[in-house]
Amino acid sequence: MPDFFDAYFAQQIINGLSLGLVYALVAIGFTLIFGILNVVNFAHGEIYTVGAFAGLLLIVGAAPPLLAVVLFAMAVGAAAGVGLERLAFRPIRRFSDEASLKSRAMREATLLSSLAVSIVTRELMVHFFSGEMQVIPQAALLQEVIAVGPLTLTNGNLFIFGASVVMLGGLQFMLYRTRVGLSIRAVSNNVLGARHVGIDTNRTIVATFAIGSALGAAAGILVGLYNGNIFPYMGFAPGVKAFVAMVMGGLSSIPGAVISALLLGVSESVATDFISAGWKDMIAYGLLVVTLIFFPQGLFGHGRERV
Amino acid sequence: MRPEFKRLKTLALAAAALACGYAAPARAADPLLIGYQMPLSGDYSQYGEMFRNAAELQLKAFNAAGGVDGTPVQILYEDSKNDPKEGVNIARKFADNPRILAALGDFSSTVSMAAGEVYAKVGMAQLSQTASHPEFTKVSKYQFRNITTQAYEGPFTAKWIRQTGPKSVAIVSIQNDWGISAAEEFAKAFKAEGGSVTGIEYFNPGNRDFRSILTKVARAKPDAIYLCMFYEEAASALQQAKQLNVKAPVFSTSSLYSPKLIELGGDAVNGVRMASTFVPENPAPEVQGFVSNFKSAYGNAPNMFAAQAYDAVGIMLAALKAAGPKATREQVRDALAATTGYPGVTGKTSFDPQTREPAKTLAKMVVENGQFKVIE
Secondary structure, three states, X not given: OHHHOOHHHHHHHXXXXXXXXXXXXXHHHHHHHHHHOXXXXXXXXXXXXXXXXXHHHHHHHHOOOHHHHHXXXXXXXXXXXXXXXXXHHHHHHOOOOHHHHHOHHHHHHHHHHHHHHHHHHHHHHHXXXXXXXXXXXXXXXXXXXXXXXXXXXXXXXXXXXXXXXXXXHHHHHHHHHOHHHHHHHHHHHOHHHXXXXXXXXXXXXXXXXXXXXXXXXXXXHHHHHHHOOOOOOOOHXXXXXXXXXXXXXXXXXXXXXXXXXXXXXXXXXXXXXXXXHHHHXXXXXXXXXXXXXXXXXXXXXXXXXXX | OOXXXXXXXXHHHHHXXXXXXXXXXXXXXXXXXXXXXXXOOOOOHHHHHHHHHHHHHHHHXXXXXXXXXXXXXXXXXXXXXXXXXXHHHHHHHHHHOOOEEEEEOOOOHHHHHHHHHHHHHHOOEEEEOOOOOOXXXXXXXXXXXXXXXXXXXXXXXXXXXXXXXXXXXXXXXXXXXXXXXXXXXXXXXXXXXXXXXXXXXXXXXXXXXXXXXXXXXXXXOOOEEEEEOOHHHHXXXXXXXXXXXXXXXXXXXXXXXXXXXXXXXXXXXOOOEEEEOOOXXXXXXXXXXXXXXXXXXXXXXXXXXXXXXXXXXXXXXHHHHHHOOOOOXXXXXXXXXXXXXXXXXXXXXXXXXXXXXXXXXXXXXEEEOXXXXXXX
């Protein structure tokens, strides 16, 4: 069908790339905490939501420029990340003997504690803000149309693209060129070993949470303004897709997660043209299953023991 | 024995009797009980909160006016989280309490039908304010609803669209029991009116990015678009349609009718047309009284959902009153089935004695300059 590859198809690719960038934005912070640090964190979706609400409150209160909103959301996200670490992760890390550090049960316990924090946070937001979508001032939305021939982009696409590039580049720089990055990689590799060479593991973990959560919060406010909806349950769906992207990308590779996220977004979007959109989640999970069968280490991962 | 002890002993006995599930003959002060299940937490909690607010308003007025021959009525609320499993558990809990005479709710057709199986088995009337799936009232003779179904609304809007000109229509619908039936009923009626349907696009509940669906819709170039979803999803879908420059006129199910649609969607929702039973601008005194009472009690204007719940509770209370203070569950059901011309805020409501479907009148509405306007 030659007439199929027309402007609508090109628009569908653009839709897919923007959807993929949304997943990528969430996946970057998620992969830093979950993949690199090797702790199971199911509260990242709520950090994303908290970031969106913090940004919205600032917009409604003071209507500052977008950069200030994003920085504020990141600050709140970083604080929330540190709080999350205190509440859900540190108590479970209180034994530092080798057996406990290597125990799967100890690591998996954070699955439940972070899930608990996630549920409590979400329901508290429902309690204080109601489950409804929040009203966003129309001027603050990132939906300004930029027409390119028959195709439509929005300024939100550009901001999300820019943010993804900056975050990805910044994180790669931090991880491989700075001492903080070095200590994060050391802790991720071997907690005991890192401690033996004098790295303050607690501080490193807190720093990772702060950075990862700040990125998650920035994603929340940007995507909220781009899609035009901010509500307490907004973190769930992108969180799941970011998780899929992270696993497909090989768990510990941030560029891998970003590429997988783009792949997911484009496949979902283009598939809508052929099958009902109601089935599009099946595409994501189908890709995940296929990846796990044929590339058990993920598309960009290298072998390492995992929970 | 000192009098205090005597009283204590009576109390202890009463407590023991209650604990054993033994229902003591109701004294005049014992309120009559009805159960109300609704989502009070989770993704649809805002609807549940609205139902509870509306119900409290109706109940307070009813009890203040003397209740059922002097006996007050009390509503027990339970949170179903819009989850069919929870809905069934609540239905069992209500059914096991011999003092509960009838049940209201749930919110979605899916949960209402799941709970309905329990109510059907124990023989307890269930009146939902919103379950509009055609199969709901077919569960058993105990199911009632205070909302016109999509089998009633779909053909009404299909005819309306054909009258305004469009020959082909694309349908975008939420993928749940309600959405599927809404889309199918409409498609059937639109084809019967001589129109064509370019496609039905279902999306998963929780989805808020409609861009790929809208691009697919735009490719088919329909004369009009019909939305079967709730106002929150619709606000996002319409904003994204505007952004993608999709220009076809939009019609929708009555579920879009809420002031929130305009608050959330801004300019993008102008021009959307829908049918609705509840119009707050209606000058009828009961409607104006409800709107002003609701506003002063809760600070915001009631929408169609609040109005449906308000009337559902009103119909239930009227049935309790007709059945009298000593009524059984079966008598309450029969009184409910006999409802004719209940003067509510969503129009005069009568139940068909055979199908138990409500008959109501629908108004045509359009969003114009950020306001709902009644057409004609």
